[in-house]
Amino acid sequence: MNTNKLLLFRDDVLLRELPLRAEAVEVGSALSCDLVVDDPTVPARALLVRAQGGSVWMFELACAKLEPRVLAYDTPLRLGARHSLVRVQARTQPGQASAPGPEVERATLSLGNQEDEAGCRFTVLVGRGADARRIVVSDRPVRIGSSRSNDLVLADPAVSAQHCRLEPDGRGLVLRDLGSTNGTFVQGVRVARARVGAGAQLRVGRTDLRVLACSQEAREPGAGSRPIAASRAMQDALAEAEHFARLPWPVLILGPSGAGKEELATVVHRHSGCGGPFVALNAGGLPRELIESELFGHERGAFTGAVGLRRGVFEQAEGGTLLLDEIGELPLDLQARLLRVLETWQIRRVGSEQAIEVKVRLVCATHRNLADMVQAGSFRQDLYYRLARLVVRLSPLRERSEDIVPLAEHFLAGSEGELGQRCLSRDAKARLLAYAWPGNARELRNVVCGAAAMSAAPELGAQDIERAIERISGSLAAKLDLDAEAIESAVQHYRGNLSAVSRALSIPRSTLRDRLKRGRDD
Secondary structure: OOOEEOOOEOOOOEEEEOOOOOOOEEEEEEOOOOOOOOOOOOOOOOEEEEEEEEEEEEEEEOOOOOEEEOEEEEEOEEEEEOOEEEEEEEOOOOOOOOOOOOHHHHHHHOOOOOOOOOOOOOEEOOHHHHHHHHEEEEOOOEEEEEOOOOOOEEOOOOOOOEEEEEEOOOEEEEEEEEEOOOOOOEEOEEEEEEEEEOEEEEEHHHEEEEEOOOOOHHHHOOOOOOOOOOOOOHHHHHHHHHOOOOOOOOOOOOOOOOOOHHHHHHHHHHHOOOOOOOOEEOOOOOHHHHHHHHHHHEOOOOOOOOOOOOOOHHOOOOEEEEEEEEEEEHOOOHHHHHHHHHHOOOOEOOOOOEEEEEOOOOEEEEEEOHHHHHHHHHOOHHHHHHOOOOOEEOOOEEEEEEEHHHHHHHHHOHHHHHHOEEEHHHHHHHHHHHOOOOOHHHHHHHHHHHHHOOOOEEOOOOHHHHHHHHHHHOOOOHOOOOOOOHHHHHHHHOOOOOHHHHHHOOHHHHHHHHHHHHHHOO
């Protein structure tokens, strides 16, 4: 196999030889560089060199914009007055194809539209909610600092002019501190260089950054999509789920019904690296006499109707992830059996005396307050503390209004095969924002898809949304449930134009003013 190498020469004397892999190599006169050039005329950080796609690319770090260039074979690149950098490749063995020449590489390769070798892309988030700044890290390094020459500029007096850099490679991201004054931190630990991935919490000066994965799976047919996360609350929940996925302990997801707990559980599964299946069981949706069999399985003849052997969900999820939804509905005696499984990771089928070892990633979810249930004696305290080691809290949809319109558009896009292409008018978006969504995302999906099914027009209006809410929710909730927070969202949507808000919400402008005044006084 051919191996790319970097050779550093001074005049005609070879000083150092460095193999090139996926991880980028920094070249410059700073002592912290991977390849140090002892020449004061060479910039402290001159080049970043990276192997990818069978070629070698370099970025000139002193340039305002980091554009990739091919580092050609056997062509010296001058560094300062006396040094030069040469890319070489080990000779091919007999029968192997020779490496392409520099001109062929330039003509056929372009880094600009490629992703890294693992297909990974990441988003760095700074700030909160809809105002959060986002920068995608795909194939180019991202420079972070207070100077305006950076890709991500931070107005933070504790951030150095050139503070740190994120460098993509075939396995994720490498975070490199650039000699900053106040340091770069990952999960609270100061680092000079560290590999980071989705869910990582970074601190640069006094500014907190979060790394999220732009899921490659969402771009592949048949793969699970990533939950919509426009609000800060959902972004935080998603980042926690992605981070917790790497740990082997149970995850407990708390949140109201229909808010997206199962979607978060699938995020844990996808980021856990488990090769096994994702299996879900609603513990509150089964008759009492069937729950034990569903959980642990049964032997043939174990009870009336057990005509054959059945594997329970623990066995079905072997090597993968098991979601036990509505865990708060589990009867006390089965809570004791579940606790025993979590202590031994062994199960017994109903009617069997033989213990079976299982290896699953357990995720539990509930809309109930388990801590209150422990106080009331309806949920075992010891089981609660077994499950509540890693907790993700999911807010109701009314508390993350930034997610409403993106979710609605997502649901419409998902129904294009049945309903055709549909879109939301500005008034329809305002009407969605003005409703409290007691049924959360599940109700939102039913309303927008129902509105699309009942309307022949390609663009849905406010009246289409209102009729769908009245029909699906079974009341005139659309007119009655205009709380102050929802109306404020609509006012922001229309940038303070009360006439437009009153038309969109189908209420008189005087009533709108009264409701706004009452809500602000409260």
